[in-house]
Amino acid sequence: MHLDFLSSLIFASDRTWVWLALYGFSLASAYSAYSLITGKFMAPRLTFGLISAGFISQTLFLVDRGHQIGRCPITNFFELLVFLGWSMILIYLLIGSSYRLSLLGVITAPFVSALDIWALLVPDHSLQTAHQLVNPWLEAHTSFSIVACGAFALAGVAGLMYLFQERQLKTRKPGSIFFRLPPITTLTIANSRLLWLGFILFTVGLGSGFFIGQEVDWRKVAWSILIWALYGGILAGRLLHTMGAKWIATLSIIAFSLLLSVFWGIRFISDSPTVR
Amino acid sequence: MSVFCFGLSHQTAAVEVRERFAIPEAALPEALARLKTIPGLGEGLIVSTCNRTEFYVTGDFRDSPAPAFFERFYRDFRPGDGTHLFRLWATQCVRHLFRVASGLESMVVGETEIFGQVKRAYELATGAQMTGKLLNRLFQKSFQVGKQVRSTTAITRGSVSVGSVAVDLAKQIFGDLDGCKIMILGAGDTSEKTARAFRSHGAEQIFVSNRSFERAQALATITGGRAIRFEDWEQEFRDLDILVSSTAAPHAIITLNKLAPFLRTRRHRPLFMIDLAMPRDIDPAVHKLDGVYLYDLDSLQSMAERTLEVRKQEAETCHRLIEHHVQDFQLWIERTQPPNFPSIAVELPGA
Numbered sequence: 001m002h003l004d005f006l007s008s009l010i011f012a013s014d015r016t017w018v019w020l021a022l023y024g025f026s027l028a029s030a031y032s033a034y035s036l037i038t039g040k041f042m043a044p045r046l047t048f049g050l051i052s053a054g055f056i057s058q059t060l061f062l063v064d065r066g067h068q069i070g071r072c073p074i075t076n077f078f079e080l081l082v083f084l085g086w087s088m089i090l091i092y093l094l095i096g097s098s099y100r101l102s103l104l105g106v107i108t109a110p111f112v113s114a115l116d117i118w119a120l121l122v123p124d125h126s127l128q129t130a131h132q133l134v135n136p137w138l139e140a141h142t143s144f145s146i147v148a149c150g151a152f153a154l155a156g157v158a159g160l161m162y163l164f165q166e167r168q169l170k171t172r173k174p175g176s177i178f179f180r181l182p183p184i185t186t187l188t189i190a191n192s193r194l195l196w197l198g199f200i201l202f203t204v205g206l207g208s209g210f211f212i213g214q215e216v217d218w219r220k221v222a223w224s225i226l227i228w229a230l231y232g233g234i235l236a237g238r239l240l241h242t243m244g245a246k247w248i249a250t251l252s253i254i255a256f257s258l259l260l261s262v263f264w265g266i267r268f269i270s271d272s273p274t275v276r
Numbered sequence: 277m278s279v280f281c282f283g284l285s286h287q288t289a290a291v292e293v294r295e296r297f298a299i300p301e302a303a304l305p306e307a308l309a310r311l312k313t314i315p316g317l318g319e320g321l322i323v324s325t326c327n328r329t330e331f332y333v334t335g336d337f338r339d340s341p342a343p344a345f346f347e348r349f350y351r352d353f354r355p356g357d358g359t360h361l362f363r364l365w366a367t368q369c370v371r372h373l374f375r376v377a378s379g380l381e382s383m384v385v386g387e388t389e390i391f392g393q394v395k396r397a398y399e400l401a402t403g404a405q406m407t408g409k410l411l412n413r414l415f416q417k418s419f420q421v422g423k424q425v426r427s428t429t430a431i432t433r434g435s436v437s438v439g440s441v442a443v444d445l446a447k448q449i450f451g452d453l454d455g456c457k458i459m460i461l462g463a464g465d466t467s468e469k470t471a472r473a474f475r476s477h478g479a480e481q482i483f484v485s486n487r488s489f490e491r492a493q494a495l496a497t498i499t500g501g502r503a504i505r506f507e508d509w510e511q512e513f514r515d516l517d518i519l520v521s522s523t524a525a526p527h528a529i530i531t532l533n534k535l536a537p538f539l540r541t542r543r544h545r546p547l548f549m550i551d552l553a554m555p556r557d558i559d560p561a562v563h564k565l566d567g568v569y570l571y572d573l574d575s576l577q578s579m580a581e582r583t584l585e586v587r588k589q590e591a592e593t594c595h596r597l598i599e600h601h602v603q604d605f606q607l608w609i610e611r612t613q614p615p616n617f618p619s620i621a622v623e624l625p626g627a
Contacts, residue, residue, distance in 0.1 A: 163446070170563070172575040176433065176586075179444065184546065207486040244544040244566045 014068070015120065018082055022116040024054030025089075029110040036106060036177050046190030051089060051105050054112070072139045074146065081119035083143070083261075085112040087150025095154065095194065107157045134268040137211040144205030145224075149259060152231070158257035159249035166246055188245040191236055191252055199231050213241035220257040223262045230255050279410060281364040281372055282345045283323075286366045286383045289360035297350065297357075299324040300548060301396070308404040314348055319411040321401035323376070325393050327383050332373065334410050337365075370605050373414065374598045377422035379431065386431040388589045391422045404490050413608065421601045429597070431590045434583030436578045439465070439473035441583075443549050445571065446474070446518055449548050453479040457516050460484045461509060462523035463495040466552045471499040479518075485509040487523070514541050520550045521557040531559040550576070556571030 006167035028050035029256040061082060065073035073079045089266045092108045182190075206224055234251045243251075277293070284297060291332060304322060311320040311331065318334040336343065342621050343358030362382045364372050369551050375381045376396050377585045407415070413482040428575060435441045443453070450456050458479050461484040472619045482501030486492035490506055496503040513519075523529060539547070543569055551558040563570040 019400055071458060169445070169449070169569045172563075172571060173579070173582075174445075174448070176430070179434070183448050185449060186451050241543040245546075 013240045014061055014064045017064065018055045018116055019119060021054040021057035021061070022113060022120070023087075024050045024057060025109045025113040028054070028105060029113055029214050032106040032109065036180060047105050047109070051109055052093065053075065054109075055086070055089045055093060058089065060081060062086060071134045071241040072143055072247075074139075074142045076122075077121050078122040080146065081122065082152075083146050084149055085115040085119070087147040088112055088115075088153050090147070091150050091197070092153050095190065095197075100198070107160060108154065111153065111157065120154075135212060135214075137208050137213065141205050141209040141212060143170050144201050144208065146205075148198045148201035148205055151201060151261070152252075152256050152259060155191050155194035155198060158187050158194060159252035161246065162191060162249040166249075180207070184245070188248075191245075191249060195231065195235055195248075195252060199228075199235055202228055227255070227259050230258070238267065252275060278338075278366050279332065279369050279414060280581075281330055281362075281369040282337075282342045283328060283362060285328035285330070285362075285381065287381070288362055293357065293360050294327070294329065296352070297324075297328065297329045299329060301400075303402060304397070306408050308401060309518070309600045310349065312404075312406060315347075319338050319408040319481065320406045321397060321411055321415070323394055323397040325390065327379075327527075328376070330376075332369070332411060332414070333493040334408070337363075340349050353552075355420070363618065367602060367606065370414065371598065371602050371610055374421045374601055375416040378425035378481065378594060378598065379422075380425075380591060380594055380598075384436050385584070385591065386433075386436075388426065388432055394421060394624065414605070417605055418556075421598060424601075425594050426599060427591050431592050431594050433502050433572050434579075434586065435467075436580050436584050436587070437473075438552070438573065438580060440592060441576045441579045442470055442520070442571065443473045443477045445569070446548055447477070449491045450517060450568065453477050455481075455517055456510075457481045458483070458501075458518040459509065459516050460495065460499075460501070461519065461521040461529075461557065462486055462553065463488070463491040464522050464524075467520060467522040467549065468495055468498065469503070470522075470552065471495065474518070474520075475499045475501075481511075483512055485512075513538055518548045518550070520552065522552040523557050525553070528555075528559045529557050529561065532561045532565075535562050535565070535568070539568070542567075552576075588616055 028047045031050070032047050057135060062073050065079065074083050088108060089112055091107060161181055162184055165178060165181055165187065166176040169184070206228055209221070209224070230251075234243075234248060235253060237251075238248050282295065285520075289297075299322060301324075304324065307322055307324075308320065311317065311322065311333070314320075316334075316335045316337065320334075321332045323330045323332070331345070333351070339359075340508075342361035342363040343353075345363070346357065346361055347353045359543070372381070375398070377391055379386045379388060379390050381388050383543075394415070398407070400418075401411070403427045424593075435444050446453060453474060456479055458471075458474055458481060460467050460482065461468065463484060467484075475482065480498050482496070483504050484496040484499070484501050485504045485506050485508070487496070487506050489503060492503040495501070519530075521530070546567045549558055549562065549568065549570045551570060556572055558570055558572075560570065560572070562568050589620065592619065
């Protein structure tokens, strides 16, 4: 039985998968926040399970949508936002368990919830039904760039957690949350690896963009190169030890904020806002 | 027949008294064998730690006050000892054991070592075939209560000694301590306690430096570390992760100017500095440097006190939880014991 047929039997539209994902991420966010604030016992498996359930829903949406349109489902802003959230959770699920950073989900889940809400508020979420010739370079360019954004977002989250932990240590009065978040050294390593992962993916995405063979929007290119150079600079600073962990964490947040602004800004300044 | 607890603890007796009644683990099998000979005893179990010696027994001991029970057991019982002893039975005894297993009766409220000690005492008594249906159920229930109290409340959270607070902070900076290089400057009592705390949490590279090299060697032997001469400690400084300083120097031996050149060669690795000296060994200004975290005795002490305060507040939640289990246990007794078996819920006169 085809997934879209199953989906049409159960749901009014494939957006319901996104709603389900949103419920999973929101519950995980609420539970984590409650546990951290009240200092009550926290079951990491419950948070992990809720996030995983949300991830499965998002995956089903992307598979369903991809099947319907016959290409990677990044054809409008709604799909882009869902894909970005999915990328973040994918990297969280891969990296989170590897580096004992399960609490990264405490910030990742609300962030992805916000992305999903944003996506669901986007008025244009219609299907790109007219099957057009698929350009593999364009698909590679967009998908690699978005997964890179997911990695950069998580690097920003790790940076944010680092700054929080560092501040707690400097005040000499760390609260109970301090002892429940990962050690600053672990956060530094995670931040650095996520930056590297994002940078490599972004480089591949950027590089494949030059082979698309369509008319180039130089504003997009210029912004993309600027973002690439910024992340390259941060990594160079890390590699050459010219910047401390605090600076790198701060710059990870600034760079991702800029990336998000550009992501949003391009939507308005570009003549062709959607990937077609 | 009911369940009784005869004993003494840090709340009723000073260490000089407690140490006379303490039974080392090696002597417990023999002690249990002696306990078995007490007339009227059904089941029996001995919990003996540095802070308490308690006999949990079933049988008819209604007319047996604590001094009489102890006199039958200890050969060197002295007339004045009776004032330090207590006797609990029925519900009181059940509640007491649940509180002991949960760490609420410990000298440091919420410590977890007692749980293992009670468990070990139970294993030994079971091995000696001294437990039956009542004590088995009671102790297994106490383990369930202890686990629940630990996992659902904040009673065991945080640290309450300067050494363990320092270890907790170090773990939040470096994660595992096994790869950390730690230097202990000064070989006094506080340094020793802190070094031991680091060692017990997996620290392997410990260097000890002291003006008296012999004293440094002695502490290095105790902590499994390496002694270095006081003139040479600065050479090891570059690769350090944690510095514990507790010298008798009359002024700061580590200043901002002295530290800055070292930091440049450290490639932004964090440095955790613990100043336990009075007057302080480390200039407080170094705390402002990026990647340097300086904690002195006052800051560590205040963290330990805050934890104790939280634990005290949490004790009320624990109390409610324990009461729930005490009632559960009473219900079990009423359900399972024969009609002529007096309910554990019925406390004897004079309780």
